Ligand SMILES: Nc1nc2c(ncn2[C@@H]2O[C@H](COP(=O)(O)OP(=O)(O)OP(=O)(O)O)[C@@H](O)[C@H]2O)c(=O)[nH]1
């Protein structure tokens with residue numbers, strides 16, 4: 430699903446998320462491990478107020494592993510629970526369950542102290558489009574997990590999914606918009622495929638990727654395309670275009686095709702494991 434984020438849509442998404450937030454004890458925020466800061470929603474922190482949050486860095490199989498570790502450390506240093514996962518790895522999903530259990534325990538302890546019988550803790554998944562929300566929900570809901578049916582929500586009935594004995598998860602994620610304001614953020618999100626391909630010209634996105642790789646991952650350019658550096662980006666497009674057969678009649682380079690090749694190589698990690706942001 431791709432969403433055009435007009436002001437009306439943003440207001441609606443914000444309203445929906447803040448209503449659902451009233452129903453849960455904590456939030457599982459998904460970000461992309463390749464660009465965790467750019468892929469967080471700019472307004473979530475404000476919406477959460479003092480609701481506990483855990484950060485799940487998705488798609489760690491596509492990101493630079495040592496930088497991903499730095500990010501997890503960074504969040505933990507700031508007092509947040511954080512974990513990096515590959516959604517298709519069962520042990521990774523199990524770790525999310527364990528962490529969620531830990532986060533939910535807090536609420537249980539408070540209820541107990543008030544003499545209220547403990548209940549399953551409740552959580553919801555939140556994130557920007559394409560970050561992996563549906564995938565993680567599906568992985569959490571394997572055959573060991575059962576639907577627990579309707580429970581009254583604030584404005585309408587909500588479906589809850591029981592995740593083992595550990596907690597209950599709202600069956601629909603909260604979808605919030607990505608950051609728009611900063612051009613650099615836009616290029617990072619376009620590179621990893623989180624914002625619509627039509628928003629930025631693909632030649633520009635491909636050029637952004639090449640320039641970034643040359644600066645940070647020159648050895649990957651060498652391994653994939655057989656050159657490490659270039660002075661003029663047109664030479665890089667030309668080189669890759671000829672190597673990969675992105676030519677028009679007359680032997681001219683088809684820039685759109687070369688751009689597609691570069692973007693797809695990056696997004697599929699055929700170029701290698703690349704992260705676009707490091708924690709400060
Ligand atoms: N490599 C990799 N791909 C993943 C991972 N998690 C999700 N994906 C892929 O990312 C894409 C988007 O996943 P979805 O689960 O549809 O994302 P979503 O957040 O529900 O997206 P919207 O419904 O558009 O908001 C899919 O192609 C998934 O297969 C992961 O850990 N690693």
Ligand SMILES: [Mg+2]
Pocket residue numbers: 562563564
């Ligand atoms: Mg989805």
